[in-house]
Amino acid sequence: MDFLKARSTGLTLVLTVALALGLSLAPVPEAFRPVPSLQRNGPLGPKLVALVVPASLTGKKPARPPPVDTAVADALPPEEEEPDAGTAVADTAPALPAVPTTPGIGLEELSAPTLARALELEALRERMGAQHVDIELNCRKSAPDGTCLEDGLAPFTRALAELRADTRRTPVRVVQLGDSLIASDHITDMVRDRLQERFGAGGKGFLFITRPASAGRWTRSGRGSDGWVIERLVDTKWPRDRVGWTGVAFTSGGGAQSTRYDVDGARTAELFFLAQPASGSVQLSVDGKALQRIQTRGFSKTKSEAAFARVSLPEGAKTLSLTTSGKVELHGVTLETGQPGIVYDTVGLLGGMAEVYLRAQPAAFRAQLRQRKPSLVVLMVGGNEAFFFSRERTTLEQVRAQMKELISRVRTNVPDSACLVMSPIDAGVRTLSGDITPRRGSKEVGDIFREEARAGGCAFYDAFTAMGGEGSAIRWLDEGLMLEDLVHPRVKGSDLLGHLFDLSLQRAFAKSHAPLVAVADPPGLQGADAALVKTFERLGRREAGEAVRVGIAQLGASHTASHYFTDAVREVLTKRFGDAGQGFIAAGKPSPRLDAAHVARELEGEWTVEDALEAAPGGLWGLTGIRAVGAPGAKLRIQFCKDCPDAKTPNGRLDLYTLDGPNMGAPEILVDGQPVPPDAPLPEPLTAPTVRIRSFPVSGPAHTVQVAAPADSGVTVLGASLEQDTPGVVLDALGLPGATAFTLRDMDAAAVDAQLTSRRPDLLVFWYGTNEAGKADLDAEALRRDYPALIARLRKATNSECLLLGPTDRLEQDANGQWHEAPALASVLRTLPQVAKEAGCAYWSPRAAMGGERAMLRWQRAEPALGHADGVHLTQEGYQRLAGAFVRDFLSAYELHKKAQPTARVEDN
Template sequence: MDFLKARSTGLTLLFTIALTLGLSLAPIPEQWRPLPSLQRGPLQEKLVALTVPARFLGGQPVPAPETEVAAGQPTKPTAPPEDEAGEDAGTDVAALPPDQPVVPTVPGIGLEELSAPSLARAVELEALREKMSAQHVDIELNCRKARADGTCEEDGLAPFHKALGELRADTRRTPVRVVHLGDSLVASDYITDVVRDRLQERFGSGGKGFLFITRPASAGRWTRSGRGSDGWTIERLVDTKWPRDRVGWTGVAFTAAGGSQNTKYDAEGARVAELFFLAQPSSGSVQLSVDGRPLQRIQTRGFSKTKSEAAFARVNLPENAKTLTLTTSGRVELHGVTLETGTPGVIYDTVGLLGGMAEVYLRAQPAAFRAQLRQRKPSMVVLMVGGNEAFFYSRERTTLEEVRAQMKELVSRVRANVPDAACLVMSPIDAGVRTMGGEPVPRRGSKEVSDIFREEARLGGCAFWDAYNAMGGEGAALRWLEAGLMLEDLVHPRAKGSDLLGHLFDLALQRSFAKAHTALVPVADTPGLQDADVALTRTFDKLRRRESGEALRVGIAQLGASHTASHYFTDAVRDVLAKRFGDAGRGFIAAGKSSPRLDKARVARELTGEWKVEDALDSTPGGLWGLTGIRAVGAPGSKLRIQFCKGCPEEKSRTGRLDLYALDVPDVASPDIRVDGEDIPPDAPPPEPLTAPTVRIRSFPVTGTSHEVEVAAAPNSKVTVLGAALEYDTPGVVLDALGLPGSTAFTLRDMDAAAVDAQLASRRPDLLVFWYGTNEANLVGLDAQGLSGDYTALISRLRKATGNAECLVLGPTDRLAKDASGHWTEAPSLATVLGTLPRVARDAGCAYWSPRAAMGGERAMLRWQRSRPVYGHADGVHLTPEGYERLAASFARDFLSAYEARKKGEPTARMEGN
C-alpha cells in the first residue's frame, strides 16, 4: 500500500472541506493531518457533526472542551462522572452508596478468582455488558503444534497456560511476561490495564514491565512511560519518515541529540530495571540515579564501528527505591525501560502506536524486532490491530488481500522470533462513521478484517479472540455511542467502554486457563455473604432502626484466632460500621502486655511488676479463661493498667460504663482498683464464702471519653485479670475482638463452658461472628465429621447463652506451607475445612462468608505475598496490616450490600444445600 501517495492525495484535496476535516480528525498519524490545529481550536465543537469528528490528538484521547484538565495530568477520555473512579473503585466501604447491589457470582464466566473489590467492579461491568448486549466470547485456541497424524498436540495458548500453572503451583521462579502490541486502543492502556490488574491479582505482580522514555504523543496518559524533560527528539514507526534500521517492536526512538535530557519513573516496588537502547558508534552515556543518588552509568557505544544494533543493560535497584531517573550525556538513542520486582508474577507489557497496523509493525528493523522480543522472553504475544486496517479499507485505500498479507507476515515474524511463546490475535472492534448529514451509521470493514485475522491466526498457530462479536457485532458502536461508552469519532471507546472490553478479554483468558488447569483445592469457595437475609434478619433490622434514628445499641462479638487477635481486621470493620451507625464504645480488651496493634484503636495496656500471661491453647481443658482465652496472673504488688480512647477529644457530657473482668479466688484478698485515678471502695464480703475460683464482672459508671482502669495485687496476694470493656451510653455499634493466636474452635469448646457463657452473655451481642478454620486447615488428617459436629454444637451453645444471638461464620483465609523443596503448597486440610464450614454455618442457622474467596481463591496467599503493597505475610498464614484492612474492606462491603438488599426485601446469595 502506497501510504505516501495517500498522504499526497490528501494534501492535493486540502481545500475539499469534508475530506480535509475527516483526515484532520481521524485516528491516523499526526503527520498526515492537513489541519492538526483543529484538535485544539475553538472550531472543534462546531465540527462535531462533520465527516469523522474525533476528539483525538494524534489518535490519543484527550478531554472534551467542557472537561479540560491541567496539561500533563493523567486523565481518562471524556466520560460520565461514574467513569472517573480509580482502579480500586468501590473499596471505600465507608462511602458505599445506599443502593449498592449485592455482589453475586455468575458461574462459568471467569469471575471465580477475583477479590471482593475487583468482583464488585466486575459485577458492575457485567450489568453493563448485559445492557449493551455485549457477549462473553471464548478464545479460539487453534493449534500451534500438530502431531504427524494431524491431531493437535499443543494449542495456541499452551505455553501461556503452562507458565500460569507454574506460578500457581509455585514451581516457577521467573516472571510470566506478556507483550501486547496494538494501536491507539492499546496506547491509552484502558483495555489492557484491566487485564493487567486482574492477572496480577490472580497470579502475583512481577512489576510494571516495559515503559516508554516519555509519552510518544503530545497527549494522553503517563501511565506507561516516564516523565521526560523537554527536548527529546521522538521518531515513531507510524511517522511518514520512520526510524529505519533502528527500532524493533517498541516502535519509538527517543533521541537526546546534544546536551542533557532526563526522564523519571516511579520505581516503587521495583528491584530490577533494564534499559533498551541503540548501541551505535560514538554514542554517549546514561546515568541512572535512584532517589537522587547516582546508581550506575551505562555506556551506549556499540562494539562495531559501523553498525548500530538494539542493546540492553540490566541494573539492580536498591530496596525501597522510590524514583528512578535517567540522565543522558552526549548523543543517545533510547527505546524504553522495564521495571520489575525480581520475583515471580505476571508482567504485562503494552506498546500501542497511534495509527498502528500490522504494516506499521512490519516496518520495524527485523533484527531489532527479534532482539527486543527475545530479550523480554514472553510467554505470550498479543496482536491487537485491525481498526486502522478497517478504516483504510472503508476508504478504499487498501485491499483485503493487502491486509491478509500483512497480518500473515506479522504472525509469522512473531512465531519465528519467539517460537516457545503463545500468540493471540484479536479482531478489531466495531466502529461507525457519520453521513454528511451527521447521522451515525455502521462502518464497513471491521467484520471483513476480523474474518481475515481469524483465518490467519488459525493458519499461523495463534489463538484468536473475536472482540468484534464480544462488543456486540455490527452496530455495537452506535449503541455504545448512545449509551455514552463511545467517543464522538465512533472509533474509540470511552473509559467505561474500554473497561468493558478489558473485562471481556480478561474473562475470556481466565476461562481458557480454567479449562486447561485443574484446581489444587477442588472445592466450591463462593464469594459474597451467604444466607444473610435468613440468618441476620434481626441484626439488619436493628441496624436499619438505628440508622433511621432510634437510640439503639448493636453488639457484635467476633471470636477467633490470630486473624481476630491482631485487631487489624476488626478495627477496620468497626470504623466502617461506627461511621454509618454510630460509635457506642471500644468494647472488650483482654488483659496482657502492651501491644502496638492496639495503637490504632487508641487503647494502651501496661503491666508492671511480676506477671505471667497464660492462655488456653496448651492448657488442660476446662480452665477459667477470659473471652479471648487469656488470663494475666500478677504477683503481690504487681499492677495492670488498661486505658481506653487514649488522646481522644474529651466530651464531658458523655456517660458510659467501664467493666472489669477478673477472677475471685478463695482466701485471696480483693485487688486494689482505681478508675480514672480514683480509688474504688473495697467490695463487701460475699454472703457465702467462695469455694472455687469464680469469674467476677465489676461495672463502674464513667463520665467523659477517655478512661483508665488500674488493678493492683494486694501485698500478700496474687491477682488474675481477664480483661476490661468500655461502652458509652450513646447509640451505635460495639464490636468486640475476642481472638487467641493459634487457637481453633476446639480451643474455645474446651474452655470452661459456664465461665465463657456468662462472660459472653454480659457483652450482650446481637450478632456472634465465628472466625476459625485457618489453624484447623493445618491439622493433618482433620476429621471433617468431628469438626462439623463439635463446631455446630459450640455455636448452638453460645447462641443459647446469649439469648439466641444471630450468627455469622467466617471461613479460613488461604493458607500455604513450604514443602521440603521450598515450594509453597496448600495446607494439608484446607480443602476439608473449606468444604465443612459452609455446612457448619447452614446447620447452625448462620450466615457464611469466605475470606479465601474474597482474597481471590486458590493460591491467593501467594499472590498477596507478591502484591505491592504486600498483603500476605511471609509465613503463608497471616496477612500484613494492609492485607487485613483490604480483607476488612471486602467484608464490610459484602455485609453492607446484604444489609441494603434486606432493606429492599431482595434475596441474598444462598449456600448450596439450602
C-alpha cells in the same frame, strides 16, 4: 493584502459550510455507507460548524487536542483522565448490582474489591448486550497424524500454572502490540491488573522514554524533558533500519536530555537503546544519586543495532532518572520486581496496523522480542485496516498478507511463545446528513484475522462479537461508552473490553489447569438474607435515628487477636452508625497492636499470662481464653482512649472481669486513679473459682482501671470493657492466637456463656478455621458435629444471630522452599459452609476475598506486603484490606435487606 487574505479565508469558509450542508442533502455513495441498517439520525448543525470553522473564529476552545497524525483514522486516543462514575467505593458501600453470573465465566479468583468492580462491569455488559466470548485456542503444534499436541495458548497457560504451583522463579511476560485503543493503556490496564492480582505482580514492564504523542496518559512512559526528538513507525518518514516492535525512537540530538520513572517496588531496570558509532552515554541515577553510566557506542564502526543494558536497583528505590550525554537514541526502559509474577508490556502506536509493525527493522524486531522472553504475544490491530478498507484505500488481500507476515515474524522469532490475535472492535461512521451507521470492514477484517490466526498456530479472540457485534459502537455512543469519533471507547467502555478479555483468558487457564484445592469457595456474604435479619433491622433503626445499640462480638484466633481486622471494621461501622465504645479488652501483656485503638495495657510486679490452648478441658477463662494471674502486690492497668483528643461524651460504663475464689482477698481497684468502694460481702462464701463482673459508672472518653493484688493473696484478671451511653456499634475482638473452635468448645461453658451474655451481642462472628487447616490430623467429622453445637449453645445464651468466617488462604513451605496448601485446608473449606448452614449462620470466605487459590503467595509478594512470610498471617495492611472487603460485602447485604422492606419487625432482646 491582510484584508484581502482575511476576506478570501472568510469566503472559503462560507463556501465550505454551504457545500457541506448541500452534500448533507445529497445521496451518499454506497461505498461510504455500505451498511444501511442500524442508522441513528441527528441534526448536523453545530457539529458541522465545529468541524469546519476554526475555534479562533467561533471564540470557542477545541473540545480536545487535534489528532497527532491526521493521516490515520484512529489517531485520537482515549482522553487522558476521564471521570468514571462507579469506580469509587463509598464508605457506605452501596449494594452491588444483582447480576446473575454463571459459574465458570472467570470471576472465581478475583479478590473482593476487584470482584465488586467486575460485578458492576457485568451489569454494564448485560445492559449493552456485550457477550462472553471464549478464546479460540487453535493448534500451534500437531502430530504427524494431524492430532493437536499443543494449543495456541499452551506456553502461556503452562507458565501461569507454574506460577500458581510456585515452581517458576522468573516472570511470565506478555507483550501486546496494538493501535491507539491501547496507546493510553486503557483495556490493557484492566487485563494487567487482573492477571497480576491472580498470579502476582512482576513489575511495570516496558515503558517509553517519554510520552510519544501529545495526547493520552503518562502511565506507560517516563516523564521526559522537552528536547527529545521523537520518530515513530507510524510517521510518513519512519526510522528505517533502527527500531523494532517498540515502534518509537527517542533521540537526544546531542544536547543533554532526561527522563524520570517512578520505580517503587522495582529491583531491576533494563535500557533498550540503539548501539551506533560515535554514540554518547546515559547516566542512570536513583533518588538523585548516581547509579551507573551506560555507554551506547556500538562495537561496529558502520553498523547500528538494538542493544540492552540491565542494572540492579537498590531496595527501596523510588525514582530512576536517565540523563544523556552526546547524541543518544533510546527506545525504552523495562522495570521489574525480580519476583515471579506477571509482567504485561503494552506498546500501542497511534495509527498502528500490521503493516506498521512490519516496518520495524527485522533484526531489531527479533532482538527486542527475544530479549523480553515473552510467554505470550498479543496482536491487537485491525481498526485502521478496517477504516482503510471502508474507504477503499486497501484490499482484504493486502490485509490478509500483512497479518500473515506479522504472525509469521512473531512465531519465527519467539517460537516457544504463545501468540494471540484479536479482531478489531465495532466502529461507526457519521455521514454528512447526520446519520450514524456501522463502519464497513470490521467484521471482514476480523474474519481474515481469525483465519490467519488458525493457519499460523495462534489463538484468536473475537473482540467484535464480545463488544456486541455490528452496531454496538452506536449503542455504546448512546450510553457514553464511546468518544464522538465512534472509533475509540471511553474509559468505562475500555474497562468493559478489558474485563471481557481478562475473563476469557481466565476461562482458558481454568480449562487447562486442575484446581490445587478442588473445593467450591464462593466469594461474597452467603445466607445473610435469612441469617442476619435482626442485625440488619437494628442497624436500619439506628441509621434512621433511633437510640439503638448494636453489639457485635467476634470470637476467633490470631486473625481476631491482632485487632487490625476488627479495628478496621469498627472504624467503618461506627462512622456510619455511631460509636458506642471500645468494647472488651483482654488482660495481658503490653501490645503495640492496641495502639490504633488508643488502648494500652501495663503489668507491674510478678504476673503470669495463661491461655486455654494447652489447658485441660473445663477451665475458667476470659472471653479470649486468657487470664492474667498476679502475685501479691502485682498491678495491672488497662487504659482506654489513651492520647485521645478531648471530647464531650455522655456517661458510660466500665466493666471489670476477674476470677474470684475461696481464700482470695478482695483486689484493690482504682478507676481513673480513684479507689472504688469495697464489694459488699457475698451472701455465701465462695467454694470454687467464679467469674466476677464489676461495673463502674464513668463519664468522658478516657479511662484507666487498675487492679492490684492484696498483699496476702494473688489476683486473676480476665479483662475489662468500656461503653458509652450513646447509640451506635460496639465491636468486641475476642481472639486467642493458635485457637480453634475446639478451644472455645473446651472452655467452661457456664463461664463463657455468662461473660458473653454480659456483652449483649446482637451478632456473634466466629472466625476459626485457619489453625484447623494446618492440622494434618484434623478430625473433620468432629468439627462438623461439635462446631454447630457450640454455636447453638452460645446463640441460645445470648439470643443473637451468627456469622461464620472461613479460613484465610494458608500455605506451608517445604524443605526446598516451595509452597503447598496446608494439609487440612480443603477439608476445612468443605466443612465450614456446612457448619454455617446447620447453625443458621451467614458465611463469608476470607480466602475467596483474598483471591482464592494461592492468594497468600501473591499477598506475600505484594508491595507493600499483605501476607506474612509464615504463610498463615497477614500484615497490618493485609488485615485492613481484608476488613475492607468484608465490610463492603456486609454493608451491601444490609443495603439489599433495606430494599426488601421486611414487614415484620424484630423485637429487641
